Amino acid sequence: MNNCLHCGIATANPKYCSRSHAAIHTNQQAPKRQLTRKCQECDTLIPGSRQFCAVHGKRKADYRLLTVAQLKAKDAIKHPSYYRGYLNSITRLLNAHRPRTCQAYGYDKHVEYCHIQPISAFPDSVMVQEVSGPENILVLCPNCHWEYDHSLSAINPALPSQ
Structure with a gap:
């Protein structure tokens, strides 16, 4: 009889009493997700899929409070149309609370x-929350969206129920 390397219980298996204990013990010894990147603000190690650590990630700008011009300038390295x-x-974030019908x-x-007033009708000095907030958004199926954009539908853009 051998003892499980994870829990120490006697087992007929050479190393572990179960598959889950084998996985737990192996993953502790050699974890798959390693901290491979450094936070852009400090030198704290973070997972490779993130850009900021927990402290600096919370300090990032609230996109609702940005103007359209600031949003366009935020990623000036990329193509100018990426801001759309x-x-x-x-x-989607600002309207996540609304029913998806x-x-x-x-x-x-x-x-x-669907934007009631088109994005292009707003000046760059307007805040993103005004352009994409619930007051300027209709939730429509693709057909109704296309008809509304091409003035073929008489959808009442009244304030949606929230």
Whole structure:
């Protein structure tokens, strides 16, 4: 009889009493996710998928409080049109609390966020929260979104229920 290397219980197996104890012991000895990167603000080691440590990650700017011009300038290294993608992700965050059903017909399989007033109609000095906040967003299915954008639909852009 041998003793489990993890818990010390007697076992017929040469090293471990179960597969889970083998996995636990092996993962403690050689973890897969190693701290390979340094925080951009300090020298703290962090997982490779992150950019900031816990302290500096919380201090990052709140995107809702940025202006459209600041959002465009934030990633000036990349192509200028990339800000639309960031703006769309912020739109999803700002409207995550709303029901994901089409405001026109109640379709709930796939919906999109449609700007009542187009993004291009706003000056660069406007805050992102005003451009993509619930007051300027309709939740529509792709067909209704296209019809609304091309003035083919009479969807009432009244303030949505929250």
